[in-house]
Amino acid sequence: MERALAQDCPPFQLFIMSATSEHQAYDQNFCFPVPEALESDRVKLVPFVPSLHSKAYADLSSTYREVYRYIPLGAFWDQAALDTYIEQSFRVEPGWILFAVFDKTKPSETFGSRRIPCRHYRVHQHLTPKHLSTEIGAVILFPPFQRTHVASNATGLLLQYALNRPNALQWRANALNKGSINLAQRLKFQMEGVLRWNRALPAHLANDQDRMANRESLREEDPKPDCVGRDTALLGLCWDDWESGAKENVATVMARTK
Numbered sequence: 001m002e003r004a005l006a007q008d009c010p011p012f013q014l015f016i017m018s019a020t021s022e023h024q025a026y027d028q029n030f031c032f033p034v035p036e037a038l039e040s041d042r043v044k045l046v047p048f049v050p051s052l053h054s055k056a057y058a059d060l061s062s063t064y065r066e067v068y069r070y071i072p073l074g075a076f077w078d079q080a081a082l083d084t085y086i087e088q089s090f091r092v093e094p095g096w097i098l099f100a101v102f103d104k105t106k107p108s109e110t111f112g113s114r115r116i117p118c119r120h121y122r123v124h125q126h127l128t129p130k131h132l133s134t135e136i137g138a139v140i141l142f143p144p145f146q147r148t149h150v151a152s153n154a155t156g157l158l159l160q161y162a163l164n165r166p167n168a169l170q171w172r173a174n175a176l177n178k179g180s181i182n183l184a185q186r187l188k189f190q191m192e193g194v195l196r197w198n199r200a201l202p203a204h205l206a207n208d209q210d211r212m213a214n215r216e217s218l219r220e221e222d223p224k225p226d227c228v229g230r231d232t233a234l235l236g237l238c239w240d241d242w243e244s245g246a247k248e249n250v251a252t253v254m255a256r257t258k
Helices: 049-064 080-092 147-162 180-184 239-254
Strands: 014-016 043-047 095-104 110-111 115-116 120-128 131-143 168-174 190-201 228-238
Touching: 014 115, 049 131, 080 095, 095 147, 147 168, 147 180, 147 239, 180 190, 180 228, 228 239
Parallel strands: 014 095, 131 168
Antiparallel strands: 014 120, 043 095, 110 115, 120 131, 168 228, 190 228
C-alpha cells in the first residue's frame, strides 16, 4: 500500500481490539489514509469503531483482567470508561488509530447483541516521519487466543503495513513478559537493550503477586507510592532486516496452522 509520509504527523499508534461485522462511519482522525482492511487468509483487521466494538472488548476485559498485568494502560472492563479513554487519549492524536481483528478460522460467537470472532488488542506506536521509524508496543491477547495463529498473523499484517515506508520498527514489552518478547523475536526483531525503571504501572497492579512480576517503588516520598515500576525490553526490526529475510520469515510464520 503506497502512502505518503506526513511531515507533521505525530507519533503513530495502531490498536487492535475485538471486532464485529457491522460498519459505521467514524472519523478516525488519522494522519495517513485509513486502510479499508488488512487481511490474511486467517485474520482480518478493520478500523475500530467504539460504538460497535468497545462493549465486547470491555466485557472480555472484565473476564480476563490478568492480561493487564505487564502494561501501563488501565484495565478497561467498563465500556463508558473505555470510550472516554479512547476519545480523550487516542482519537485526539492524529498519529494514533485503532483496529479491530477478526479470526477468520472460527465462527463468530455472540456477546449480547454483538457478534465477535476474536479477542485481541495491540498497540503500534511512535511513527516518527522525520526519522522514518515507528514502534509496536503493548500487546494484549486474551487467553482463548494465546498460542494460536492470531498474534503472529495480526502482527505480520502490521509489519507488512508499517515497513512499506518507515525504515525502522520498534517493539517494547515488559522485560518479564516473555510471551511478547518471544513473539517479536520469532518475527526477527532483535533485542536492542533493556530500559530500566521505564514505566510506572497502574495502582491496580500493586498486589503481592504482581509486585513479584514488576519493580516495587522503594524510594521514600515517591510521587506514586501505590504504583509499581517496570523495566522495558526494546527490540528493533529495520528495513535491511526486512529486505534480507525477515519479510519471508513473517510470511512463513503467518502461514503456520498450529
